[in-house]
Amino acid sequence: MSTKQSRTAVLAWPALLLVALGFIVPVAIILVMSVTDPQPGTQNFEWLATNSTAHDIMWRTIYIAVLATLITAVLAYPFAYLMATSSTLVRSILMVVVLLPFWTSMMVRAFAWIIILQKNGLLNTVLGAFGIEPLTILGTNTAVLIGMCQILMPFMVLPMVSVMVGIDSRLPLAARIMGAPKWKAFLQVYFPLSLPGVFAGSLIVFILSLGFYVTPALLGSPRQQLIPNALFTQVLELLSWGKGGALAVATLVMVGAVFLLLFLVAKVMGIKIGKIGGGL
Amino acid sequence: MNKSRVTLWAACVFIGLWLIAPTLIVIPMSFNEQRSLAFPPKGFSLRWFENFFSDAQWLGGFLNSVQIALLTAVLATVLGTLAAYGLFKVKGIRESIGRNFLIIPMIIPSVIFGVGLYSLFLRLGLVGTLPGFLIAHTALAVPYVVVTVGSTLAAYNVSLERAAWVCGANKFRAFIGVTVPMLMPGILSGAFFAFITSFDEVVVSMFISSPYLQTLPVTMFAGMQREVDPTIAAAATLIMITTTAAAIGGILSQHLKRKRT
Numbered sequence: 001m002s003t004k005q006s007r008t009a010v011l012a013w014p015a016l017l018l019v020a021l022g023f024i025v026p027v028a029i030i031l032v033m034s035v036t037d038p039q040p041g042t043q044n045f046e047w048l049a050t051n052s053t054a055h056d057i058m059w060r061t062i063y064i065a066v067l068a069t070l071i072t073a074v075l076a077y078p079f080a081y082l083m084a085t086s087s088t089l090v091r092s093i094l095m096v097v098v099l100l101p102f103w104t105s106m107m108v109r110a111f112a113w114i115i116i117l118q119k120n121g122l123l124n125t126v127l128g129a130f131g132i133e134p135l136t137i138l139g140t141n142t143a144v145l146i147g148m149c150q151i152l153m154p155f156m157v158l159p160m161v162s163v164m165v166g167i168d169s170r171l172p173l174a175a176r177i178m179g180a181p182k183w184k185a186f187l188q189v190y191f192p193l194s195l196p197g198v199f200a201g202s203l204i205v206f207i208l209s210l211g212f213y214v215t216p217a218l219l220g221s222p223r224q225q226l227i228p229n230a231l232f233t234q235v236l237e238l239l240s241w242g243k244g245g246a247l248a249v250a251t252l253v254m255v256g257a258v259f260l261l262l263f264l265v266a267k268v269m270g271i272k273i274g275k276i277g278g279g280l
Numbered sequence: 281m282n283k284s285r286v287t288l289w290a291a292c293v294f295i296g297l298w299l300i301a302p303t304l305i306v307i308p309m310s311f312n313e314q315r316s317l318a319f320p321p322k323g324f325s326l327r328w329f330e331n332f333f334s335d336a337q338w339l340g341g342f343l344n345s346v347q348i349a350l351l352t353a354v355l356a357t358v359l360g361t362l363a364a365y366g367l368f369k370v371k372g373i374r375e376s377i378g379r380n381f382l383i384i385p386m387i388i389p390s391v392i393f394g395v396g397l398y399s400l401f402l403r404l405g406l407v408g409t410l411p412g413f414l415i416a417h418t419a420l421a422v423p424y425v426v427v428t429v430g431s432t433l434a435a436y437n438v439s440l441e442r443a444a445w446v447c448g449a450n451k452f453r454a455f456i457g458v459t460v461p462m463l464m465p466g467i468l469s470g471a472f473f474a475f476i477t478s479f480d481e482v483v484v485s486m487f488i489s490s491p492y493l494q495t496l497p498v499t500m501f502a503g504m505q506r507e508v509d510p511t512i513a514a515a516a517t518l519i520m521i522t523t524t525a526a527a528i529g530g531i532l533s534q535h536l537k538r539k540r541t
Contacts, residue, residue: 011366012378015359015422022419023385026396033399075295082292096531097296103473103527104303105480107497108516111504112303115513120318122305153299182284211389213483218504228391228483235395236487248392255387 031252034245044246054230058250061227064141064216065209068148069202075149076156076201081194083157084164102154110218113147114138117219143219144226148212155208156201163197196265203262207255227251306520310513317508328514338511341499342518345479348410348495352417352478357471359418360425364466365459367426368433379430383423390420390483398487408490416488417478424477425470428534432466465533472530476523 034044048054083094101109116122117138124134137143167190175185213228220226225233227247235244305319313323332338367378385393397416398407406412440462444454460467482497489498496515503512 008369009366009374011362011369013366015363015382015426016378018359018415018419019382019385019422022397022415023388023393026400027388027393028396029399030392030396078288079292079295082288094292094296097299099531100524100527101299101303103476103523103530105497105516105519105523107480107482107500107504108306108520109303111500111512111516112305114504115305115309115317115319116302118317122319125319150299150302153295207387211391213389213391214501218501228389231391231395235398241395241399244395248395251389251392255389259387 027248030241030245030248032245033241034249035242037240037242037245044242045249047243048246048250054247057225057227057230057247060141060224061210062254064144064148064226065206068145068152068209069206071145071149072152072156072205073198073202076153076160077194077198079153080157080160080164080197083161084167085169098154098157101150106151106214107218109151110147110215113143113219117143117146138219139221141220141224144216144224147215147219148209151212151215152205152208155204159201159204160194160197163200164194167193199265200262203258203265207258207262210251210254303520306513306516309510310517312510312513315508315510317510317513328510331511332514332518335511337494337499338496338515341494341496342515344493345496348413348417349475349479351410351414352421353471353475355414355418356421356425356474356477357467360422360470360474361429361460361463361467363422364426364429364433365455365463368430368436379426382426385420386423390481393420394484394487397484401488407488408493410493412488413485413493413495416484417481418474420481420484421474421477424473425467428470428473429463429466432463436462465535468533469530472526472533476526476530479526480519480523 035042037044048058079094079098083091086094114121118124119134119136119138121138123137127134137146171193172185172189175189176182180188211228212226213232216224216226217229217232220229222229227250231244231247231251234240234247308321309317309319310328311324311326312321312328313325314321316322332342363378363382367375367382370378393416401407401412406415436459441454441459444458445451449457480497481495482501485495485498486501489495496519500512500515500519503509503515
């Protein structure tokens with residue numbers, strides 16, 4: 001059987017080879033450049049550790065990622081709850097509402113937000129009709145967060161739903177029968193049971209938030225750069241591959257740390273990571 | 281319906297609108313009569329679509345994107361389906377290592393991949409070439425095919441394939457004649473998602489494109505940083521129609537599966 005198995009396994013080799021040579025190798029190259037460019041040594045990490053602009057960029061990236069995660073979690077929870085507690089038909093419709101934007105171009109969505117949030121855009125036109133002063137949102141972190149959270153929603157909703165549909169609806173009911181008020185039955189029975197989905201979604205959203213380039217570049221300000229944008233500038237404009245590499249290492253260290261956390265949380269709480277990945 | 285349920289529905293309608301409605305604004309903007317992106321648009325004209333299809337840069341970008349996305353969809357679907365099937369057959373640790381390895385491109389930020397690929401392609405002379413784009417986009421799209429085909433395989437009844445063997449079909453014929461048709465819903469939706477992944481990709485494409493070979497999102501990104509040009513709105517409308525159609529195709533083909541199994 002084992003020889004038969006390895007013969008079928010050959011079918012996976014072309015894809016594995018493509019990902020290894022076409023993806024892993026390029027990523028490895030930029031990581032290695034962090035210690036070889038412009039000359040071998042740790043100068044790029046010294047820059048990362050001591051330069052105040054680099055510090056600002058890293059802290060800002062983490063800050064935006066934390067905010068994006070919190071906002072997305074708060075908005076996704078009621079949506080996921082509605083999905084999990086509705087009939088199959090309603091659930092499928094809500095699923096399409098979540099998945100359609102998931103497959104709509106990030107560029108188009110950023111462009112749409114520009115039209116809405118710009119000085120003479122839709123938002124200020126509407127506010128003006130009510131006699132409210134125009135707001136400056138485009139070019140701020142607020143605009144970046146509005147655009148990012150909209151893109152990140154599916155990644156939060158899907159893990160939440162996949163946990164929530166597994167919650168036995170008789171449990172909160174039992175609490176009600178035992179005399180618990182509605183809010184208490186929810187808060188002390190349903191909510192704790194749904195937490196694995198909240199954690200899984202939050203960690204995925206946090207990881208993805210660290211890598212956003214298009215949305216901050218188009219909706220944010222060049223003076224408020226995030227790591228991906230700084231990486232782009234370092235390499236393409238300043239030709240400083242080494243510093244770009246150091247920023248890449250910093251990002252991957254954060255992604256790795258959070259991923260480890262996701263893995264541990266999943267293990268402790270008994271969620272299948274594959275299930276979450278499959279939901280996407 | 282009780283009161284809290286009504287509140288929940290109201291909140292979710294708002295969230296749903298926030299997810300879907302803002303993007304639709306690009307459609308009226310693309311029919312603007314004036315050279316402005318101010319809201320509301322004035323008048324109705326097709327001049328920005330005319331401009332799009334008569335401008336070598338925009339039309340070229342569009343045709344490049346369609347060509348690259350179609351080829352990527354074919355490559356990623358073939359490689360991804362074979363990989364999903366191969367991994368399905370080897371159970372255990374090797375399967376999970378392979379599967380996790382194949383979804384790495386979904387996790388690592390595309391800027392990091394893009395900048396590394398740019399460095400590699402500069403050395404190999406692949407910047408601004410069709411093979412370069414195909415390598416990059418297929419590597420990004422394969423995970424989606426592996427996931428969709430993998431989830432169809434999980435519900436696949438292996439005894440059907442065995443039956444074909446017993447009836448005298450060789451492995452290859454059984455795979456093509458029995459397994460592939462059974463997996464078609466997953467394969468199809470994987471192909472649609474691979475198409476979108478390539479058609480929408482902008483970050484990696486910006487690194488590996490040249491003035492001679494650019495995809496539509498790259499042209500659009502450059503245009504957005506340069507000037508106010510409603511042709512961008514026309515491009516956005518075209519991208520949205522294309523990807524939404526493909527996404528509906530992808531979601532519907534997955535539903536095909538649920539009905540059959």
